[in-house]
Each structure stands twice: as C-alpha cells, then as structure tokens.
Amino acid sequence: MTIRKRLTLSYAALLTTIIIFFGVVTYGVMRFTMISNIDSGLAETASLIVTNSRILPATQIGTSTPFEIELPSLNLLRAPGVYVQAWAINDGYFEFKGASITAAALLDNPLDPNALGIDHDYFSNATVAGVEMRVLTKPIIQSGSGRFVGNIQVAVDLHTVNQASETLLIVMIVLSTVAIVGSWILGMWFSHRALKPIGEITRTAASVAQTNDLKTRLDWHGPYDELGQLVAVFNQMMARLEHLFSVQQRFVADISHELRTPLTAINGNLELMRMYGADDETLEALESEAKRMARLVNDLLMLARADYGGVTVDRYPLDLDTVVMEAFQQIRVLAKDRDLTVSLGQFTPVRIYGNADRMKQVILNLASNAIKFTPDGGEVIIGLENINDHAVLWVRDTGIGICEEDLPRVFDRFFQSETSRTANGSGGFGLGLSIAKWIVEAHEGVINVTSKPNQGTTFTVTIPVYDDTHTQDHHLNRDAHKRATRPRIAIIRR
Numbered sequence: 001m002t003i004r005k006r007l008t009l010s011y012a013a014l015l016t017t018i019i020i021f022f023g024v025v026t027y028g029v030m031r032f033t034m035i036s037n038i039d040s041g042l043a044e045t046a047s048l049i050v051t052n053s054r055i056l057p058a059t060q061i062g063t064s065t066p067f068e069i070e071l072p073s074l075n076l077l078r079a080p081g082v083y084v085q086a087w088a089i090n091d092g093y094f095e096f097k098g099a100s101i102t103a104a105a106l107l108d109n110p111l112d113p114n115a116l117g118i119d120h121d122y123f124s125n126a127t128v129a130g131v132e133m134r135v136l137t138k139p140i141i142q143s144g145s146g147r148f149v150g151n152i153q154v155a156v157d158l159h160t161v162n163q164a165s166e167t168l169l170i171v172m173i174v175l176s177t178v179a180i181v182g183s184w185i186l187g188m189w190f191s192h193r194a195l196k197p198i199g200e201i202t203r204t205a206a207s208v209a210q211t212n213d214l215k216t217r218l219d220w221h222g223p224y225d226e227l228g229q230l231v232a233v234f235n236q237m238m239a240r241l242e243h244l245f246s247v248q249q250r251f252v253a254d255i256s257h258e259l260r261t262p263l264t265a266i267n268g269n270l271e272l273m274r275m276y277g278a279d280d281e282t283l284e285a286l287e288s289e290a291k292r293m294a295r296l297v298n299d300l301l302m303l304a305r306a307d308y309g310g311v312t313v314d315r316y317p318l319d320l321d322t323v324v325m326e327a328f329q330q331i332r333v334l335a336k337d338r339d340l341t342v343s344l345g346q347f348t349p350v351r352i353y354g355n356a357d358r359m360k361q362v363i364l365n366l367a368s369n370a371i372k373f374t375p376d377g378g379e380v381i382i383g384l385e386n387i388n389d390h391a392v393l394w395v396r397d398t399g400i401g402i403c404e405e406d407l408p409r410v411f412d413r414f415f416q417s418e419t420s421r422t423a424n425g426s427g428g429f430g431l432g433l434s435i436a437k438w439i440v441e442a443h444e445g446v447i448n449v450t451s452k453p454n455q456g457t458t459f460t461v462t463i464p465v466y467d468d469t470h471t472q473d474h475h476l477n478r479d480a481h482k483r484a485t486r487p488r489i490a491i492i493r494r
Contacts, residue, residue, distance in 0.1 A: 345383030
C-alpha cells in the first residue's frame with residue numbers, strides 16, 4: 001500500500017471515529033433532552049391531578065372498597081394526549097378506580113404494572129397495546145392520615161419522540177456517510193498534491209540512475225516548508241554529486257596527462273640505457289623523473305583525501321611571525337642560485353590558531369612560485385601584518401605576472417597559463433596553489449591574488465588572529481570532525 005493510501009486511510013478512519021463519537025453523543029443528548037422535557041410535563045400534570053383528585057370514603061359511596069378515587073377532567077387541566085389511571089390498594093391488591101383514557105384497549109391493565117406500589121415518583125418506559133409510552137407512577141397519599149392508598153400513572157405516547165429520533169439518526173447517517181466519502185476523496189487529492197514532490201524526486205532519482213545525468217534539478221515553486229526543504233536538499237545533493245563526478249573525471253584526465261610526460265621520459269632513458277648502457281647523466285634523469293612522479297602522486301593523494309575530509313589540520317595557538325621567519329630562511333636558500341633579491345617587507349608579530357607545518361607549506365609554495373616566475377634582477381618580498389584582528393600574509397614579486405583572463409583559474413588543479421608553461425618548462429604540475437588554497441581555507445582564511453602581465457604578482461593570505469575560545473573548543477571540534485568523516489547511516493522509520 002502506498003504512503004498516499006495509508007495517509008488517506010488513516011485520516012479517514014480518524015474522521016470516521018470522530019464523526020461516530022460526536023454522532024452518538026449528539027443523538028444521546030437530543031433524545032435525553034426530549035425525554036427530559038416529557039418527564040417535566042408528566043411530573044407537572046401528575047402533581048395537578050393529585051392535587052385536584054378526591055378520595056371518597058366507602059361510607060359515602062357504599063362500596064366494598066375502603067375508598068374511591070375521583071379524577072379531574074384532563075381538559076380542565078389542559079393536558080390533552082395524556083393518559084391517566086388511578087389504582088387503589090384493597091387488602092394488598094390494586095383495584096382500578098378510574099381513568100382518563102379514551103382508548104378502550106388501555107383500560108384493562110395498568111400502564112406499568114411493575115411500578116404499582118412504589119411510594120415515590122418513578123419514570124419508566126412501557127409498551128401498552130403495542131404503543132411505546134413514557135410512564136410516571138406517582139403515589140397517592142391520604143391527607144390527614146398520611147396513608148398510602150394507591151398510585152396514579154400518567155403516560156404520554158412516545159411516537160413523536162421516536163419519529164424525531166429516527167429522523168435525526170437517518171440525517172446523521174447520511175451526512176456522516178457523505179462526510180466520510182468526501183474526506184476520502186479530498187484526502188486522496190490533498191495527499192496526492194502534498195506528496196507530488198516526493199514522486200518527482202523518485203522519478204528524477206530513477207532518471208539519474210538510468211541516464212547518469214547529474215545536471216538534473218527539481219524546480220520548486222511552493223513554500224519553503226518540509227517538502228521545499230527536501231527539494232532544496234535534493235538539489236544540493238545533486239550539485240555536490242555533479243561537482244564530485246566532475247572532479248573525478250578531471251582528476252583522471254589530468255593525472256593521465258601529467259603522468260604521461262615523466263613516464264615517457266623514463267621509458268626513453270631506459271631505452272638509452274638498454275642501447276648504450278647506464279651513465280651518470282641518464283641515472284640522474286631517471287631519478288629526477290621518479291622524484292617528480294612521487295611529488296605528483298603525493299600531492300594528488302593529499303588533495304583527494306582533502307576532498308572527502310580524510311585530511312585534518314590539527315591547529316593550536318601559533319606565532320605566525322616565527323613560522324614566516326623559518327620559511328624565509330629556506331626561501332633564501334632556494335633563491336641562492338638566482339640573481340634575485342629576497343627580503344622582508346612590513347613585519348608585525350601576530351598569533352593565529354593554526355598548524356606550523358601547513359602554514360610553512362603555504363609560504364614556501366607561494367614563494368617558490370614567485371622565485372620561479374621572476375626573472376634575474378627581480379625582487380621577492382614577504383610581509384606580515386595585523387589588520388582588523390586578521391593576520392595578513394603577503395608574497396609580492398616583480399615577475400612576469402598573470403593575464404587577467406587567467407586570474408580566476410590560478411587556484412584550479414593542474415592549471416598552468418601559457419606564460420607560466422613557457423617560463424616553467426616541465427618543473428611543476430599546477431598543484432601548489434590548489435594545495436595552498438585548501439590549507440588556508442582549513443585555517444578559516446581566504447587567499448587572493450592580484451597581478452598584471454610584466455608588473456608582478458601579489459598573493460595575500462588573510463587568517464583570523466588567535467582567540468581564547470579556540471582553545472576551549474579545540475578538542476570538541478576535533479572529535480566532531482572525526483565523527484563527521486565517518487560513514488553515516490540514515491535510518492528512516494515510518
């Protein structure tokens with residue numbers, strides 16, 4: 001059974017239960033009200049009859065019974081349609097003493113024989129000659145002596161009440177049936193409309209599974225409720241899958257392209273060794289290409305692990321100026337064979353919440369690029385400032401610069417502009433800036449670049465300064481990250 005049918009059936013069953021409950025209550029209250037009104041009328045009429053009745057002693061009328069009961073005319077009491085019987089006690093037996101009943105069939109027996117002899121007002125339902133009646137049995141007390149001498153039974157036909165009750169019951173059954181059927185139809189319609197986005201998601205997911213088209217998105221024009229959020233999350237998931245699939249495809253293509261060159265060089269050198277024997281120059285070339293491939297594989301492995309959260313950056317309070325000075329000494333060594341000026345610009349001590357090894361890797365990547373693309377006689381300057389509670393690290397060179405159209409892509413993996421390829425030869429893979437960008441973002445920072453052809457390039461790294469709250473949250477963040485990188489299983493309960 002589908003969710004739509006289950007929801008509709010559940011709501012219809014609930015509505016049916018509510019309708020039946022209120023129907024029973026309404027029917028019971030209405031019938032109770034009508035019977036109560038009849039009882040009030042019977043009680044009032046019986047009181048008038050007892051008040052206006054006369055009890056005549058036998059000495060006055062010459063009968064064998066101790067007394068006779070004389071009833072008043074009901075017309076005088078303005079109580080038409082009311083049946084009245086008087087019964088007197090004679091040696092423990094009840095004798096009929098009078099009636100105000102026109103139907104002869106109702107004269108032979110008491111209206112309610114089981115109620116005779118009761119010394120208090122008693123209401124009951126009785127069937128007399130096939131007619132259902134509401135009967136009030138009231139005691140007759142002889143004035144003066146206070147003696148119980150008999151009963152008066154006052155009754156009224158319940159035909160009108162029963163007919164009204166049956167009519168009400170029929171109306172309620174018809175209306176309830178219409179309401180239940182209508183609720184079922186409306187429930188099916190509303191559930192179909194409410195669950196339509198889920199059906200769209202199901203069909204879209206099935207289409208993606210069949211066609212591998214990860215560009216598919218759901219178009220939602222409704223409110224941002226639970227279904228709207230579901231559609232938004234689905235679209236975000238599809239965008240993420242498309243991005244990851246694109247990265248995977250690009251990774252495979254790029255790694256195939258980048259590995260082709262060193263493998264070709266290695267194969268060529270091996271052929272030379274096979275033909276002419278090994279010499280130092282050939283061995284050095286093989287070693288260089290092998291190291292180059294190792295660097296490429298290591299960089300790709302780190303970026304791949306970073307994509308799915310497999311690499312964590314363990315951060316702690318860090319004096320960034322100390323890291324910059326250590327990196328600066330290594331940079332001077334890298335540039336010793338070049339006719340370049342490597343110097344420090346504006347330098348301010350600043351503390352961040354970071355990782356020394358990773359930050360040094362960023363500085364060395366940026367500086368090595370600056371050295372690589374700056375002609376002899378140029379200058380590479382490294383600076384560190386504290387601006388608006390942010391550590392601002394910059395590396396500026398006077399090199400060949402970057403074309404404006406290439407600036408948005410400098411942090412893309414394997415990207416190398418034509419100018420950089422010409423200047424760089426085959427020494428790099430275009431991964432250094434991608435790694436630097438990932439490290440900076442892992443430090444909650446941003447990295448930017450400004451450049452013009454033949455006017456130099458400036459890379460700027462901005463990272464928040466150290467805050468005491470980082471120390472308090474460090475272990476919690478690390479544990480949370482570990483939990484976040486574990487595979488998660490979503491359990492959906494219906």
